[in-house]
Amino acid sequence: MQYEAINQGQCTILQIKEERFDAKLAPSFREVVGKLSEEVGSHLVLDLTDVRFMDSSGLGSVMAVYKMLRGKQISVVNPQRAVKELLKLTRMDKLITSYDSIEDAVATMA
Numbered sequence: 075m076q077y078e079a080i081n082q083g084q085c086t087i088l089q090i091k092e093e094r095f096d097a098k099l100a101p102s103f104r105e106v107v108g109k110l111s112e113e114v115g116s117h118l119v120l121d122l123t124d125v126r127f128m129d130s131s132g133l134g135s136v137m138a139v140y141k142m143l144r145g146k147q148i149s150v151v152n153p154q155r156a157v158k159e160l161l162k163l164t165r166m167d168k169l170i171t172s173y174d175s176i177e178d179a180v181a182t183m184a
Contacts, residue, residue, distance in 0.1 A: 075102040084115035084183045087151075087176055095125045095132035095157075103132075107139045117147040119179045128157045133164060140169060147171075149179045 076091035088110070092099055107118070120136070122128075140148050149171045153161065161167045173179040 075099055075106060077106060079106075079110055079113075081113065081115070082180055085117040085119055085180050086110060086114040087119045087121055087180075089121040089123070091124050093124060093126045095122075095128040095135075097129065097131035100131040100135035103135045104138055104142075107142065111143060114143060114146060115183075117149065117179075117183050118143060119149050119151055119173075119176060121151045121176060122154065122157055123152040125157055126154055128160055133160060133166065136170070137166065147182075149173055149182075151176050151179050 078089045078091065080087040080089070088107070090103070095103070118139070148169075150157075150161070151173050152175065153172055158167075158172060161170065161172065171179075171182075
C-alpha cells in the first residue's frame with residue numbers, strides 16, 4: 075500500500091495514495107494502522123483524496139481499524155463521491171466524520 079503518515083499534535087494523518095481501496099489493499103491497510111496504532115494520538119485522519127473506489131473489503135478494513143482504535147476519533151478527509159455515498163449508504167458516516175480538508179479535521183482537536 076502506498077501511503078504517508080504524518081503526526082500533527084494529537085492527530086495522525088494517514089494519506090492513502092491508491093486509487094482503489096479494495097480486497098487487495100485491505101489487509102495491508104490493517105497492517106499499517108496496526109503498526110501505527112502505538113503512535114496514533116487521539117485522532118486518526120484518513121486522507122482519501124486519491125481513493126476513487128472502495129468496495130466492501132475496504133469498508134470492512136476501515137471498520138476493523140475503528141474497532142482496533144476504540145476510544146480514539148477516526149475521520150475521513152476529502153472522500154470522493156463514490157466513497158462518500160458508500161459511507162452514507164452503510165451508515166458509517168454516523169461513526170466516522172467526513173471533512174473537506176485536513177485542516178478542518180485537525181481543527182476539531184484544537
